[in-house]
Structure formats: structure tokens, C-alpha cells
Amino acid sequence: MPGPGRTAPLVPAARRAALRRRLLAWYDGARRDFPWRFAEGQADPYRVWISEAMLQQTQVARVVPYYRLFLERFPTLEALAAADEEAVLEAWSGLGYYARARSLHGAARQALALHGRLPASLKGLAALPGFGPYTAGAVASIAFGLPAPAVDGNVARLLARLFAIDGPLEAASTRARLAATAAALLGPERPGDWTQALIELGATRCVKSAPRCERCPVAGLCEARRAGKQLIIPPARRRPGKLRLRLGVAVFRYGELLLLLRRPSSGLFGGLWAPPMAALPQGVLTAAKLRKRLGEVLSRELGVPVRVGRELASAERTLTHRALTLLAFEATTRTRPEGPGLRWATPLEVETLGTASAVRVLLERLPPVRSRPKA
Secondary structure: OOOOOOOOOOOOHHHHHHHHHHHHHHHHHHOOOOOOOOOOOOOOHHHHHHHHHHHOOOOHHHHHHHHHHHHHHOOOHHHHHHOOHHHHHHHHOOOOOOHHHHHHHHHHHHHHHHHOOOOOOHHHHHOOOOOOHHHHHHHHHHHHOOOOOOOOHHHHHHHHHHOOOOOOOOOHHHHHHHHHHHHHOOOOOOHHHHHHHHHHHHHHOOOOOOOOHHHOOOHHHOHHHHOOOOOOOOOOOOOOOOEEEEEEEEEEEEOOEEEEEEOOOOOOOOOOEEOOEEEEOOOOOOHHHHHHHHHHHHHHHHOOOEEEEEEEEEEEEEOOOEEEEEEEEEEEEOOOOOOOOEEEEOHHHHHHOOOOHHHHHHHHOOOOOOOOOOO
8 A cells, every 4th residue: 555645656566567577478479570670679770760650550561561672772861861852752652641751751861960860869759750759659669778658559459458448549638548557567678579569469469349358468467358348448439531532633645655743742642743633523513524624723733725535544542531532534735734843754654753552553544555646
């Protein structure tokens, strides 16, 4: 019992010790093998950081090949900082959430300019672009061996069940309780492995819809399971409906060359290359009216009269907050569009430039070029 004037610790010492002992022992034998995992104290901070940036909102299986190719192209912090943004976006193309790539690039330059390397402190990491509380804590603990909390979605769900924290995970009060609980579990021994063990257990055993309690090394210490609430803690998140967006995509061809436009750095497909496009109304419109609307918008954007012809292909893509429908139309002008931010790309360039996966799918569905332009 705590003495007069003292409060009980958030996590009793005996329970904390048992959790750490059981979970670390399980991690030693059950952890999956990934190219960004290192023995405690031997991590490469740059490689740990790249993996954490890529793993945000992206499945592990998808990240592995991108991670390897990205490091082949930018093997060091110095190489990433020296690259131009377009090269970084090209290497990131297909992973989505392209703001992550721009933040990664900016953070590399800032870290190199201010510290000569990634800073080996939680405060220094948190000051870099793209380093939220989770990323800063993960890199601090895994890469630099600092006892720092790192609470991602997997860890939040795991801690909520272990300690029967039954509020919505997105609520500020719940996040505060989870952060305090994560901090109370920290210790000086194996901080990097501890962070990864929590993540691993949340990703492979304490999963969202059907927790595998019979295979969990800390099931006997789980308050939600003891109360029979492991299926309702945490409560299901109420997600807002996705914004439906229909885009008209203009396919300008000159022989095998395709007109691409560099998208603005902010907004949908920010900073990437794509054919000229414009949002189309969601209501029911005739094909003729859709083509007319798209032609009017693109004429203003390109500064030349645009004629929009037949529909060539379509593609649908579901993003975190958007449900996209892309409609590709044949487009022509009397004068060949040229200017800053425009380029006529060969098929090989189209494949290697930084383009969104939704755009690539649409372009792959285009019919082949019928004929070359006359000289």
C-alpha cells in the first residue's frame, strides 16, 4: 500500500516486471524477420527511420520491396538530403500518402544541416518534419536505445486491452491514458526490443477483430480478457463516410508521347506527375456534358483550346478518406501544349516517373496508340 500522501503507481512494479519479462521472452522467439530489424544496440538509425516512415498506414508486405529499393537509391542520410524532391517522389511512387516522402526529404536536410546526422534525442527527433510522437519515440528507442514510449495503432489496442482502457482510441482522454501507461512500462533494459515487442504482439496476436488470446504470452495479465471484454475493448471506431470524387483525365498523345503535368505540392497526388485532370460533378450528366465540362476546365488550365473526345478507360481507387473514380478521355488541341510543369513523356518515362498508383492503373488500361502523327 502507498504511504500517506502518496498515490499508487499507474502500473504496479510486480505487474510491470511480469509484463516485460513475458513479452520480451516471447519476442525473442517469435519475432518476424524484417530487413529493418537489428539486434539491440546495433541498429542503423537511418534505416530504422526509413522503415518507420514507410510503415505508417501501409502493410508490411507492401513496404518490404519499397524499403529495399529506396535504400539502394538513397543508402545514407547524406544521399537522401542531396537528392531532389522529384527523385524522392519517384522512389516513393506507389506507396501513397506522398506527404510522407516530402517530410522525409525535408527532415533529412534539416537533420544534416542542424546535427550532421539524425539527432540522438527524443526532443531533437520530435523537432524534425514528419516526426510525430510515435515516430520520434520509435526511432529514439529502436535506433538510439532510449527508453521512450511509442504508441501506434497496434500498441494502443494492446494497451487498451491489457489495462481495460475502454474509451474510444481517437479520444484525447484515451490517448493521454495510453501514453501515460506506455511511459509507466518503460525500463532501461532493451528499450528498442520492448518497443518492437509491443508492436509485434499487437500486429500478430492482439489483432483488431479476433484477438488470439490462446497464443498470447501475456493473456494471464490482460484485464479485458479477465472481464470477458477483449472483443469490445477498444470500441469500434466510427469512421466518417468517404468523400466520393470523380476525376476527368485528359489523354493528350503525340505519337507514343503522353502529356504529363506536375501536380501542386499540396492536395491530391501532390507533387506527382499525372495527365491533366479536373474534378467532375457527381450528379448524372450526359457524356457530352461531361466532355464539355472537362474541356472548359482544361482549356483554362493549359491556356489553349482543348477538345475532349471519347472515353478511353476508367479506374476506381479507395483511399483513406476518398473514393476515387478516374475517367480517361481522348483530348486534342490545335497547338501542342508546352510550358513549365508540363512534359511529353515516353512510355518508359511514364513508368519511372513519380506517379500515383491510381493514375498508373488508369494509364495501363488505355488502348494502344493507333498511329503516329504526320511529320
